[in-house]
Amino acid sequence: MTDTDETTGTNPGLPETVAFGRAATVLELKRGEFDLAVQLGHIRTTQGEPPGRARVSREEIDRLRGAEGFPEALRERVRTVGTAEAARLISTTPSRFTRLARTGHVHPVRFYLNRYRAVVWLYLATELEEFAARNADLLDGRLPAPLRARLDAGEDWRARNWRGRRLGHLLRRCDDPWERAAAIASVLESVLVAEVVADPYERAHLERLRPEPPYARTESQAVREATDRLLRADEPDEIQWHRMHLGHSLEEARASGPAPRPDGDRPWMPRPGIPAVRALTGTVPAPGWGSAVRTSGAEGTPALPVPRRAGDRSLPAPPGRDSGGRHRAPTRRLPRGLLARLRLRRPSASPSG
Structure with a gap:
């Protein structure tokens, strides 16, 4: 101390x-x-x-x-409480509190996985006390019909409200337009991001700036998988909102300056543990991209491609471009021994007569 x-x-x-x-x-x-x-x-x-x-x-x-x-x-x-303690704090039952949380009346601020790998949501004690003071009529008695209908339809806003809260925190911390766009992109699946961000180099830049997930590297695989699922928007209207938000943020980012490219003045490096080619295209590297991708780590996490020459840490140039700037499919040179054997196997001319 x-x-x-x-x-x-x-x-x-x-x-x-x-x-x-x-x-x-x-x-x-x-x-x-x-x-x-x-x-x-x-x-x-x-x-x-x-x-x-x-x-x-x-x-x-x-x-x-x-x-x-x-x-x-x-x-x-910053004191947080789970469902049982939250119900005691606002003088209601745990089941009633869960219904209020599922309908979005109270927003979780954190979560953890219990020993059964179930998500346990945590709430700010100060916010619950403020909610109880304003909504005493919701703490007992029969719930209003619209709320009962939403519960019967299976609504659960807890994960969505947690995502929104976390995204708001990330955006408040961002000073750079590209960082803001990356924070928004982090709540969308990569396929959806690709639909909004057509340029592969822009997608790679957003991936490099993507916020770190809210778990430590030492967390178990179950924790990482559960958190990754909760990080992604899963309701159609929520997805559409973030897609639109990403589009607007991308326009602001482009106006502030282009995303770095491998042949530009600014260096470009992918996020650690993500192959450079996969970060650009969302696919595994194809033949012709130079050195093969190594596999490292206990979980087989793909490592970065081997540089083409010592000291060269930039992304390899894309497979050949024609005069119009379009990409051509990479070609693969056959080994000489194989080429020779193929030539020997060519059918000879048919004998006459």
Whole structure:
């Protein structure tokens, strides 16, 4: 723990900015509480070096530590509860609370998988208290007929509201138009993104800027798969909204400058673990793209293509283009030994007579 001036609440021993881990320690928060406080805007962050890695300034830490009721007040602002505790908090039954959550009256802020691999949604305690104060008539008695009809139709807005909340947080953090477009694209399946973004190099740039998923690399495969499913829009109207939103954001991004290309002035690198060719086209590399793709890692994650020459980290040029700029299918040169054997097998002329 960094020494703190008891009279002023400041931390003279801290550098100008600190990483999230150290900031959480100084603010006496668990890492999950700290991340949620950042997401909700209770803790302001600043860009660090290299760009894209956020940090917390010493001034912001001093502000939070000097606030009244620290640290209990800050912890209370990010306290989350599950369904059972949420129902007790607003004086209703767990089944009634679940119905209210499914119809979108309360929005989850986080989730986890229990030992049965079922999704357990978490809610902000402060938001539930505000909801109960405004909607006492929904906490007991018979639900209104429109809500019952929606429940009978199988509506469940929990995942959708969580996605919307997360996307809003990502967009607030984006300063670059291409980053905003990438955040929107991250909630759509790759096939849908390709329908909106026809240029393969633009798709590759969006993929490179795609936000990191909300789980650590050490999480189990089940957690990663469940989270990846929840990250994608799955209702037709939700999908259509994000497609339209992506189209508008793409226009703004293009107006700010073109996406980098392999032969441009700016270097281009795909996201780690994604083959450069697959990032561009959405397919596995075809013959003729140079070196074969290696397989690395316990799960067989494809690695980057081997560079064509030492020190060359750029994407290989696309297979040949004709004079009109159109792509031609890659050709594959046959080995000499095979070509010779094929020649030997040519049928000879039929004997006369």
